[in-house]
Structures are given as C-alpha cells and as structure tokens.
Amino acid sequence: MSAVLDDMDSRPGSTTSLLRTIIGLYLRDAGGWMAAKDIVALMEALGTSGTVTRTALGRLRKKDVVVQEVRDGIPGFMLTDGAGAMLSRGDRRIFNPRSMAPSDPWCLISFSIPETEREKRHQLRRRFHWIGCGTVAAGLWICPDSLRVEVEEILEDLQLRQMATIFVTETPLVGGSLKEAVSSWWDLDAVAELHKDFIRELDAAGRAARSGHVEPSAEAFAVYVQCIDRWRVIPYLDPGLPLAFLPDDWPGVRGVELFTRIVEDYSKPSRQFVRATLELAAEVAASP
Template identity: 25%
Template structure:
C-alpha cells in the first residue's frame, strides 16, 4: 500500500474522497470502538461536501481492499468500520489536531536526525520513507540526512518499511555556532507552510461571519479535513525560531472557534447515522 494513499500528502484544491472518508470515520467512529456505519449514511454525509454516490462506493471498496476498512453485511445493507491500521492513522491525526496543536512553544532544544542510504533502484522505498518522514515532521537537511525538532520516535516507521538496516537515527542538540534560523529556512519551505495557514484562516474566518450554520455535520467534516491538510506538512518548528507573527497561531484559534460551533454535529450525527456493532 502506498503511504500517500493513506496520508493524502498530495497537493490539490480539494481533499480527495479517501481523505474525507478517513475524516468522517475519525469524527464519528474512532471513539466508538467496533462501530460500523451503513453505506447509505456515509453516502449522505459525504454528499454534503460534494462527493457523489459512485465516488463514495468506489472509495469504500478501495479502502477495504487496502486494509483500511472492514465491512459487514446485515440483510441487504453493508456496514463499514475501521481496521486497526486505519485506527492507528486516525489516532495519530487526532493527536496532531487536538493535543499537540500547530504552535510549538515548548521546544526543549533537541533535534532528531535520521540518515539513510538506499540503493538507486529502490525508488519506491525512498518515496515511501520521505513521505512518512515529512508526515513525522522531518525536513531534508541534506539529501540523505533528515532532521526534525524535538525527540521524534520514528523507529516504527523504519521497521514498517523494512529499512532498519539502511537507517541510522540520532538525538542531538545544535552547537552554538549553528544558525538555527538559517538552518530552518534552508530545510523547510516556510513561505509555503505560512501560506497554507493564511489561506485556512481566511476561509474559515469568513465562515464565522456567516451566521447560522444549516449543516454543522458537513461543516465539521470540511473543517477537520481542511485543518489536517493544513498542518500535515508543518513540522511544528520551535516558535522562537520562526518569523514574527507566524500565522499558525491565529489559524489555530480560528479552527478551534469553528470546531466549538460545530461540536453539536457529533451528537446530531449519532442520531442520524445508521450503525451496528461489527462482529469480531
């Protein structure tokens, strides 16, 4: 399975159906354990954000085939729930969204460095490793040496990809002669990261001024999916080494304001979604 298919690290004007599908399950299923949702309910909710029925059905089938969803038939209806693999992805996303936050004010001065050397023919493995490292907050200091702020445990990533013998991981601090601000500018595309936050804040600040929300379920689905896409390539760099007025802070405040407004959607969804408990 390609990591980009799970993490949706590709660029584009709109999130892909699979990204929205994972957000849907993260919003309404992750906390419920073995819950399965009727395909008709999924079609209804994703239809609110512009995903057609055929796209929903094909995405559900593809995600089952890739081990992200499990399905269970009851009579003429098909119900879908999370697999352990998808659960791990969503738990990671939940931590990034609701616990860590986008602003790193408590950096301890440490860095995690990962060096790798792969055969030239291992293009797929190299792509997978880089995708997973980007999601984990790493940037390319040099071609085969990646760095991330803080103590980042990527041992499972390396093991899952079967690259343990080709990777070396270190935890260290920069010497005083190192210009950390310059290193950050050289390693990460700060302009692009900042632009994502500015665009998010603009979109959702406008939403806050629109008054009554007639579809909080659809709004929350769009909101969380959009925020996850915004923070996905942000390594949470130490705030004290970023440019003044870094836009992640106001964007995060806007996210939480809209999230608070749409929180009743979680209760509303429980009343409208047709569900069942999946058999082990």
C-alpha cells in the same frame, strides 16, 4: 499503510477525502459499523450524490480502510483493524498540534543507503518529509525530538534501521542564524500557504461561532467536517517549530487558534447531528 500516508493519499476537499474524514470522525462513534445508506445521507449533507459516494466507498475498500458487512439484511461498512489503529494515531497528531520550545532537543537522522535500495531511499525521504522533517543535507535530516518515535517507526517499517544513525542534540550551532538555517531546511513558504488557505476557507465559520451558540444542523456538520478535512495534512507537514526560528509574519499561530476554536464550537453540534441522522434512519427502517 501508515496514518501519514493515508492522510496524504487524497486531496483535501475531494469526495474520497471528505468520506474518509466522516468515517474517521463518526464510524467509530457509531459502534464501528454504519449502514451504507446512512453514509450516503451524511455525504449528501455535504452536497455529494449517492452515486459519487458509493464510488468513493469502493476506493476506500480497495485501500483497506473499510470492509463491507451486512447486518440484519442491511449493507454497511466497518473499519479494518489496520485502519482503526491508523485513525487513532492520526487523531493524536490532528487534534494535538505540536509546539516546540526553543530549549527542546532536536533529532538528527543520518543515513547512507546503497543504490541497490534506491526505491527505499526515495520512500524514506518522502515519509520523513510527510511527518515534518527538514533536510540539512542529502543524507542528513532534522526534526524536533518529539518526532523521534515516528522516525524510528519509519526506519523499522522500511527495514532501514541498520543504515541510519540518530543523534539527539541541543540547539544546533550554525554558521549564520538558526532562523536562516531553518528556512533552508524546511519549505516554510509551502507550510505557510497551507495555513493561509485554511484561514481563508474557515475564518468566516470561526467568526460565526464567536457570535453565538452553534446549533446541531447539517450546516454545522458541514463546517466541522470541512475543517478537519482541510486541517488534517497541516499537523504532519508543520513541525511546530519555535516562533523565534520562524518568519515574523508566521500564520501558523492564527491557524492553530482558528482550528481550536472551530473544534470547540462545532464538534459537539456536529456529532449531535450525526447521531440524530442515524437515529432517524433507524426509526424509519424499523417502522412497518
């Protein structure tokens, strides 16, 4: 499963989604393996019971995100090789929001897929949408040229590269204004709502961070995990188009600023809380 498919696979805020976010953020930092009881303890900091967490772990095992491994008699979980690579790709997208300049090139993808391959055609459109492509016509999609590598990967993965032609172009020449054309190629209202929802839910945390130093705590950990969990789908669906081509009241700028501020203020204390939690668990386990 590709990084984008996994990121879209569970609803942000759900137990499985939050657990996946914790694993993505901290399991690698813990050396690639974490005891099941420690994962449960971290999820409890988010208000999730051990029973519910174990059920969610079972779901992630079925999706080949984690595998169970016992170390020194302690059951735990480690990432699969595929999941490790997937999370690394996801990191690059999530923590580096895109921003296209008006003079940057565009990528156009034209394809014609026979009816015998209609399921692949459906998957192609679905995955193009999920990486932030817009639809010019039924068989013609558009995106910033910075996404061309991902477009190529999708075509190769679906074995459709021979049925598609990619054009790299300067600013498209349209009948009306490019701003009007962009609003018809992308569902900007849906992307704007994602930013607005993120701002509504995390704005208070952003203001609190500005008012003083954030200490390592379960609260800081919860804020940071919820921030990443809520944000991680936005950099996929938002292509990062130039402001000149977007609505005047575009909330994306504020969304990116808020995300950046929370990452700067909460990532370190959250990581310190996790490490302290794991160290305490190790000390308890080693005590007679």
